[in-house]
Amino acid sequence: MKKRAITLFINGDEYNITVDADETLTQVIRNQLNLTDLKHCCGRGECGACTVQVEDDRYPTGKKIINSCLSLAAMMDGKRIYTVGGLEKGGTLHPVQEAFVEQGAVQCGFCSGGMIMKTVDILENNAKAGEAEIREGLEGNICRCTGYTKIVEAAKQAGKVMAAGK
């Protein structure tokens, strides 16, 4: 397999690495960089467990939301990537994380990282997103434990905090 030298900026940290050209972003982040806050589940972009944000100027927030299992790491060369592991700042949880804790939106927790990143992205685009918008936005992220009720409640709570913070 062809190798490629790339640079990734993950949650602000710079990583200069050599990757196989066919390796996905999930594989590289988890297996090479050992950043296991990013979870791997279906590997084919169906469940959303590996959701991350990637810098992209074409979007109003400057970030695009993707399934990292569907992106090749080699194609992310030079990009800034944001995973759930980078949301906590100086020991303080992000409002979305805080709301997930408070609302009891976490059960087994395996989908939580991806679910939180998707929620962050929905709310960064529109902190005043209503219930229908939140539910539709979360469609690509599967949770088998919660029935989504408390996740949606958490998103609404975080939206209020984020709207007030702007």
Place this chain on the structure above:
Amino acid sequence: MSEYSVIGQRIPKLDAREKVTGRCKYAGDMRMEGMLYGKLVRCWDYAHAEVVKIDFSEARKVPGVVKCLGPKDVTRKNYNTTIMKLLVPAVFSDVFGEIADLNIFNARVKHQGDVVCGIIAKTEKAAERAAEKVKIEYKPLPVIMTAEESKKKNAIQFTPLKPGNLAANFPDSFFPNNEYGWNAEDGKTVHQKFKDADLVVEDTFYVPRQKQVQMENHAYVALYDDRGRLNCWTSTQMPKLVQNLIGELFELPLTRVRLVQTPIGGGFGCRLGMIAEPHACAMAMAVPGIPVKIEYLREEDWVASESRASGHFYVKAGFKKDGTPVACYGDYQVLKGGYYTHGSGPPFCTAAFMHGMYKWQAMGCKADIWFNNMVPFGAYRGYGNPENTFGVEQLVDRACNKLGIDPIGWRKKWAKGIGDESWLKGVNFVSSGLDDCVKEAKKKIGWDKKKKQYANQKGVKRRGVGIGIMQHTSGAWPMLLEHSNVIMRLNEDCTVEIMASVSDLGTGAHTAVTQMAAEALGWPIDDVHLKCCDSDVNGFDIGAHASRTIYCVGRAVMQTAADLKKQLLERAAQNLQLKLEDVEFAEDKEIVCTWDSSKRINCRTIAEQSIYSFDDPATGKTIGIPGQMVAHYSDFVKHCSPPFAACCAEVEVDIETGEVKVLCLSNAHDIGKAIHPPSVEGQLEGGAHQGLGYILSEDIYYDDKGLCLNNDFTDYKMFGASDMPAENYVTLVESAPDDIGPFGAKSCGESALMGPIGSVANAIYDAIGIQITDAPVTPERVLAAIKKNGGVK
């Protein structure tokens, strides 16, 4: 104000922060020095075939390959994935005919995804590449998918241990006529009793092969270490029982088997017993001293790990004109899949939950479980109850409709209650909150108003409301062993280390058990810590199944706390030179004399002196009472306090497209006492998600070769965030606390799945006047049923 200070509080779950930051390490996240990767080579192209030849020559050439393992390289002992034989007396195991028919690597493939051999390599990628290069020659065998094919006289046999391919039924020696139930008081059997009925309704229902779809793919790390100990890190729901099974399979004493439970990324029954622990351990034993990790791909999980039972369930119910329930009979023809695993377990529970629900004059249910080439069925949340609910709840509504009786009133009148026999003979209900559940469920959905509103509808979209009720269980006694051990060790600062093998599947069990311990001791929650999940530390526990954890472990926690408190009182009395009956607990860990409050000692002093024990240099006398305090309780619960629930659903059926939309669900659950209310709500809300999947969208589909057609999240349709009813109400009914359950608590883990099944089925019936007998109720099935009926009501 509540009489309790810790339980009932909506505190954040103890594991929430590590899960929202991603710091929680599941088995797949584990990395160890020098770790190797194992890959199971599965048969993807056949559901039934003999393995003729395995050729590793090309696989061995892949760089990074360490070992290729065939059937002869691992133990040839047969095993069964389940823990069933450990939980019943040996005589029972024999009567039920439990067999071990599985090998680590199988010479005959009995379902797609069966494991044939394995690769160990330095990287996951190398292991996967080598697995692709293994050349396996198969001799295809006839594929059997239905019960009819399986029972044919000349059908290929799955195992000589089960002639005729009948994997299991209810043995005649225990169940006369192979039926579970009861005869009428006049001595008539259920079959004879139907003659006394004025109305008999019957139908055959297809019940689907639902998949648990826990989000964490199965993953294991195993290490056969330099001391000759076999270590396995796994997210099994039952670490102590799996430790026992692994010890037996590899012929090791339990001192040489260590099971460490990793955080469980969802269970729902799929991690009940063993999955690939035998494979991980066999690989570890092939490379002593080096850890080996196996991580499934999602598509492997789908085709190879046990699902819910499916098949055809014939149900017949007889009534008097006034609605009096006369007789109920069930005949469940079940598809086992390729291996015995749980045998008759879930179908027996289908019969059992039929047994526990209504006051029929006579009742009986049989089940024949036939081998076929599907993935074996195993345990899935509800364990037989969804099948019962889908059939019986619909027939009750059909009969009520024909007799002009209110289906809610009928259920309140004829559901079993306190003093009646529950799902198991000899176990009577000791509490019931069913009436309040019905009241609350009805109220929140606005039943009366909607019922009137939808009485006469025209147009394409028809709405309806329906009800379904259920009873379930808290633990599996007396069907299965119920045993939990709790140890409380008092630290020198008067805090408590609790050692108990409590499995938390994301349910909040660790939080709730910690809350109960703090409450029982009367101390703040920060003063107790729960240590679990390592067989080197923890005593015996069944693990998580049968909605048992809070009920069974909670009781053991209360007994242990009572013992520790008694020990503290004894030491206080001795210290104060008083009699035991003269001292009692006061605020802030003080123990005081009942008749002279100046005589007092703090538990902190007792705890400190118990460890840092010195003799007074002046007098030579020992200060305080030496010896660290430990309390232990080994609890065998002798009940299963079944909880009840009532669920109301409102649906909209498009009679041109066949689409069913659930507009509102209102599930009220007889919890007795909610120890950690957000977790109970979470169980009910999440249970609804899986119940809606069962009734409306989920089944595993196979082609005629027995190959799975929907082994991914796209083709296996589960409800997404916007498919769920925006109004998904849950009510925790605490008006009927249980005398046996800890603090009055009954279970809630499995039961929330059932209410939505019966209520949605009946709401569809209310909307279009037709009952759909096959689940999931897909648009195609709705349209077919409308066509067959010649239109809607």
